[in-house]
Amino acid sequence: AAMEVPLSHGLASRAAALATGYLCYRRGSPGRGLALRSLRRARRQDIDDVGHKYYLELELEDVLDKDSTVICTAEVLYHLGNKNIAPDVQFTLEGELKNTDEADNIFYNRIKSLEKELVAENIPDSHGNVPPEMEPIRLLAWVASGYVIWQNSTENTKFQLAQIKHVKQVKRSDEYLEFDYMILLHDMVSQEIIPWEMTVLWHPQHGVQVTQDSRQPKHA
Amino acid sequence: MKILLVFAALVAAAGSEQLFVGDQVLRITARDEEQIALLRVLGERAEMQVDFWRDPTRPHHPADLRVPFASLQAVKFFLESHSISYSIMIEDVQELLDEEKKNMTKSRRTERSTSTFDFASYHTIEEIYDWMDVLVDDHPNLISKIEIGRSYENRSLYVMKFSTGGSNRPAIWLDTGIHSREWITQATGVWTANKIAEEYGQDPSVTAILDSMDIFFEIIANPDGFVFTHSSNRLWRKTRSINAGSDCIGVDPNRNWDAGFGGSGSSSDPCSEIYRGPYAHSEREVKAIVDFIHGHGNVKSVISIHSYSQMLLFPYGYKRGPAAHHQELNELAKKAVSDLAAMYGTKYSYGSIADTIYLADGTTVDWTYDNGVKYSFTFELRDTGRYGFLLPSTEIIPTATETWPALLDIMVHVLENPY
Numbered sequence: 001a002a003m004e005v006p007l008s009h010g011l012a013s014r015a016a017a018l019a020t021g022y023l024c025y026r027r028g029s030p031g032r033g034l035a036l037r038s039l040r041r042a043r044r045q046d047i048d049d050v051g052h053k054y055y056l057e058l059e060l061e062d063v064l065d066k067d068s069t070v071i072c073t074a075e076v077l078y079h080l081g082n083k084n085i086a087p088d089v090q091f092t093l094e095g096e097l098k099n100t101d102e103a104d105n106i107f108y109n110r111i112k113s114l115e116k117e118l119v120a121e122n123i124p125d126s127h128g129n130v131p132p133e134m135e136p137i138r139l140l141a142w143v144a145s146g147y148v149i150w151q152n153s154t155e156n157t158k159f160q161l162a163q164i165k166h167v168k169q170v171k172r173s174d175e176y177l178e179f180d181y182m183i184l185l186h187d188m189v190s191q192e193i194i195p196w197e198m199t200v201l202w203h204p205q206h207g208v209q210v211t212q213d214s215r216q217p218k219h220a
Numbered sequence: 221m222k223i224l225l226v227f228a229a230l231v232a233a234a235g236s237e238q239l240f241v242g243d244q245v246l247r248i249t250a251r252d253e254e255q256i257a258l259l260r261v262l263g264e265r266a267e268m269q270v271d272f273w274r275d276p277t278r279p280h281h282p283a284d285l286r287v288p289f290a291s292l293q294a295v296k297f298f299l300e301s302h303s304i305s306y307s308i309m310i311e312d313v314q315e316l317l318d319e320e321k322k323n324m325t326k327s328r329r330t331e332r333s334t335s336t337f338d339f340a341s342y343h344t345i346e347e348i349y350d351w352m353d354v355l356v357d358d359h360p361n362l363i364s365k366i367e368i369g370r371s372y373e374n375r376s377l378y379v380m381k382f383s384t385g386g387s388n389r390p391a392i393w394l395d396t397g398i399h400s401r402e403w404i405t406q407a408t409g410v411w412t413a414n415k416i417a418e419e420y421g422q423d424p425s426v427t428a429i430l431d432s433m434d435i436f437f438e439i440i441a442n443p444d445g446f447v448f449t450h451s452s453n454r455l456w457r458k459t460r461s462i463n464a465g466s467d468c469i470g471v472d473p474n475r476n477w478d479a480g481f482g483g484s485g486s487s488s489d490p491c492s493e494i495y496r497g498p499y500a501h502s503e504r505e506v507k508a509i510v511d512f513i514h515g516h517g518n519v520k521s522v523i524s525i526h527s528y529s530q531m532l533l534f535p536y537g538y539k540r541g542p543a544a545h546h547q548e549l550n551e552l553a554k555k556a557v558s559d560l561a562a563m564y565g566t567k568y569s570y571g572s573i574a575d576t577i578y579l580a581d582g583t584t585v586d587w588t589y590d591n592g593v594k595y596s597f598t599f600e601l602r603d604t605g606r607y608g609f610l611l612p613s614t615e616i617i618p619t620a621t622e623t624w625p626a627l628l629d630i631m632v633h634v635l636e637n638p639y
Contacts, residue, residue, distance in 0.1 A: 008531075008569035010577050017605070035606055038567060063606060126403075126454045127342050128612030160605035162455065184455065186608055188529070189578055191472075191493035193455045218491070219453075 002043035002055055012042035014158045014189070015054040019074040021149035021159070022089040023060065028143030028208060030107045030136035031100030033063040040071075051080040052155060062098055063139070070095035078155045086151045104204040107136040111177055117169040118179075124163065137167060140208065141181050144200040147210040148185070158188040165195065176203045182216070194218065240317060242289030245273065245310035247282050248299065255304050259283060262298060270295060284309060339411045339620075341613050342403050345375075345446055348410060348439065352378060359417045362430070368438070369508030372461040375443040377508050380413055382420075382435040390638065392429075392521045392631055393513065393593075395438040398473050398505070398584070399457045400445025402527040404601050404611045404619055409439035409525065411620035412627065425628055429635050433520075436512075442473055442505055455609060459503050463490035471497035474526075476506045479586035480538025485579035496582050513588065521595035521634040522588040523627065528608050529577065529600035530568045532557050532626065535589040537573030538581035545594055546572070552633050553597070556626035563622035566602065573598065595634050599623065 005012040016039045024034040041057040054076040062068040074091040111118060123138050124130045130138055145161040153159060162184040170178040178201050185194045195216035201209040250256045259276040262268065268291045276283035287295045299306050310316055337351050356363050362382055369377045383389065396409030416435060419426040429435070440446055444460035458470030468491035475486035478500035482488075486496035501507045513519050534549040543549065553570040560568055573580055577600075585596035602611055602619045611619070 006571075006575070008571050008576050010575065013569075036604065124607060124610045124612070126449075126610065128607050128610045128615070160608055162608050163610060186455075186605075191457060193493070 002045040002053070005042040005044045005054070007039050007042060009042070011044070011155065012039060012054070012056075014153075014155060015042065015076045015078075016056055016058055017158050017160070018087060018150065018153045019056055019058060019072070019076050019089055019091065020060065021146035021153075023072060023074070023091055023093075023146070024143055025146030025150060025208065025210075026091075027093075027097060028139065028146065029100055029104050029204070030140045030143075030202065031064070031103035032097065033139040033142045034060045034070075034097075035063050037061040037069060047077075049080065051078050053077045063142075064135075065098060068098045070097060078153075083154060087153055089150065101204065103136075108177065108204050111169065114169070117171055119166075119168050120164075121166045122163065123167070137179070138164060140179065140200060140202060141167070141183055143208045144181065144198055144210050145183055145185065145196075147208075148183075148196055148198060148213050151213075152215075156189055159185050160188065162186040162193060170199075176201050176206070178202075192218070240313035242292075243313040244287050244289075244292060244308055245313060246285045246287060246295070246299075246306045247309040248276065248285055248304060248306040249282050250276055250279050250304060252279050255279070255302065258302055258304065259285075262295070267291075268295060286313065337410075337414075339407075339414070340617050342407055342616070343410070344450055345440060345443055348406065349376075349378065351410065352380060352439070355380070355413065355417060362420055363417060368512045369504055371442070371444045372459055372504055373444045373447075375447070377438065377443065377505065378440070379512070380437045380439065382416055382430060382437070384420075384430050386432075386434075388516070388518055389432065389434045390518050390520045391434040391436055391516060392523070392634060393436045393438075393509075393519050393588075394523045394525065394627075395441045395509070395584075396525045397439065397446060398441040398524065399526055400442045400449045401455045401457050401609045402601075403449070403609065404527045404616065405525045406440055406446065407613075407616045408601060408620040408623060409437065411617065412624065413437050413439060415620075415624060425632050429631050433635060435631075436516075436519075438509070441509070444505075445470070457493050458495065459505055461497075461503060463495075464498070466490040468495075471495055471503050473503055473506050474524075474584055475580065475582040476500060476503050477510075477582045477584055477587035479583065479590050480536070480581035483538055483579070483581035485538055485574075485581040494580075500582065509584075510587070513591070513593070519588075519593055520639070521597075521630065522585060522593050523597050523599065523630060524584045525599045525601065527601040527611070528603055528605065530566065530602060530604050531576055531598075531600040532560075532568055532570040533573045533576055533585075533598040533600065535572065535586045535596055537577075537579065537583045538586050540574050540579075542572065543589065549595070549597075552595075552630060556629040559629055560622050560626040563625065564618055566622055594639060595630060597630060599626075 020036045037059045043055040045053045056074045058072045060070050060072055071094040072091050077088040079085045123134050141164050149159040164183050166182040168180045172178050181198050183196050198213040199211045256276050269288050271286050274284040356365050364381045366379050367376050368379050396405040420430050445456050448456045458472050472494045475494050475496040481500040487494045532553045535543045557568040557570050585598050589596040
């Protein structure tokens with residue numbers, strides 16, 4: 001049987017962060033990032049020989065338009081023992097997400113028409129600034145990091161994207177856009193800053209894909 | 221001297237409009253009366269829009285002529301074709317005006333006054349330490365600066381003491397920046413210290429508090445780490461002490477206190493961000509506060525400010541069971557969080573450290589609580605992860621503004637519940 005978990009409880013917020021990351025990966029784009037506005041309900045079930053399952057009700061907001069929100073019901077299953085299996089996440093959304101076709105196409109065409117491959121670093125900078133033209137690059141990293149977060153989360157982690165250290169566009173002959181990112185993930189539980197490299201593919205009609213990713217060694 | 225007057229008038233008139241971009245001032249020396257006459261004619265040609273800053277009066281006496289950019293070519297051609305010698309005295313009038321304006325504003329900034337400090341920006345340690353002195357100068361009967369010790373790299377650990385007198389009055393302790401990467405906290409600390417100073421004598425609660433209690437405020441509790449976040453690694457958390465036998469530097473100053481020291485809520489690995497240190501109070505930054513609180517003997521509340529997560533927390537972090545005063549602390553946290561949310565709708569969660577985030581041992585507030593400081597709280601300021609430690613400076617003032625009523629709630633409760 002599933003027991004109610006107090007909403008302010010650390011375990012509930014970790015599961016909520018994981019679900020949000022996964023959702024953002026599945027539904028996000030350079031024109032849309034989804035963030036957790038509030039956790040409305042959380043229940044937990046211990047399933048013998050399987051793992052711990054969380055039933056969550058989340059309210060998510062569009063980071064570019066805080067008034068645009070959706071309700072999400074999610075189930076997160078952390079598998080017992082084996083640390084190499086990503087948690088299972090299922091979700092349903094109530095409500096409409098804003099259409100981002102126009103913004104996505106503008107960004108797509110802008111990058112496609114660059115003469116030199118895009119290169120940037122430290123987004124945001126030390127003061128939290130993100131140049132407006134870098135916002136879609138940042139959102140793309142936010143969405144892609146949702147994949148990395150999902151794949152690497154356990155009940156003892158709570159990851160957030162802390163910063164893009166470096167991003168480099170990779171020219172492609174097909175219609176996709178490709179970017180090599182070096183990101184920093186912050187794990188709230190261990191407080192570690194973890195460098196992570198990821199290769200991200202995107203096309204307005206085909207969504208975001210992380211084709212390669214690897215954890216990098218920490219500096220001393 | 222006239223040229224200076226003209227120039228000054230221009231500076232005043234120009235304001236921030238770009239009226240003189242590319243304009244030049246030419247110093248012209250006519251060698252005979254004929255050339256003087258020619259210059260006067262030039263001055264009268266309306267379409268040239270030149271104006272003499274120093275009129276052509278006699279041969280061999282220089283005349284200064286401001287020439288708009290659009291007329292430069294024509295005027296120079298005129299002078300050259302009549303063999304009138306000239307030199308360029310000011311190459312770009314607008315540049316000079318801009319320079320002058322910059323110097324004026326710069327001197328305003330170095331003016332020693334708290335009204336010119338930019339609370340909406342992140343500052344360096346030098347700027348904050350300088351500003352502290354200005355704050356003391358501005359409020360000599362209320363604020364003094366004391367040094368409670370030195371950091372590992374021998375930087376001063378400064379505490380602002382707010383006191384209206386008395387002798388060893390019951391006190392409230394506030395600290396920000398113990399984790400150096402949490403920049404919103406030092407920035408909020410600066411704003412809040414200024415707010416306390418402003419509100420004494422104005423706000424009834426602040427006045428009541430300071431009429432019977434003292435406030436001690438350590439705005440930069442980890443100066444070595446703070447300097448490092450500016451010079452090398454923006455995301456540095458710990459102190460900068462060298463760890464024997466390891467390449468890794470630093471101890472987590474919020475795992476180094478002697479409360480549940482050495483448990484599973486901290487690490488024995490010097491490379492870990494939650495490394496507890498070789499022994500409790502090994503860090504000079506921590507020992508200085510420990511010694512201060514012990515030496516003072518009358519501290520009634522400790523509020524340690526961190527980021528991020530939007531939480532208001534109280535003991536314990538090192539164990540799960542409720543603290544003896546759990547109910548009172550919980551109620552007070554609930555009220556504070558509600559008043560914080562009333563400002564801009566920012567939602568905080570609250571509860572004990574262990575329940576709300578994780579098990580953490582050796583924390584500041586667990587130690588202060590176990591050493592007689594009942595009202596021990598930790599804030600985790602904005603945000604919840606969108607920017608995390610890299611919170612935009614545009615959020616400094618909103619964050620400080622909304623946190624203020626929550627701080628006040630706690631301080632008023634402390635005042636009204638002596639023990």
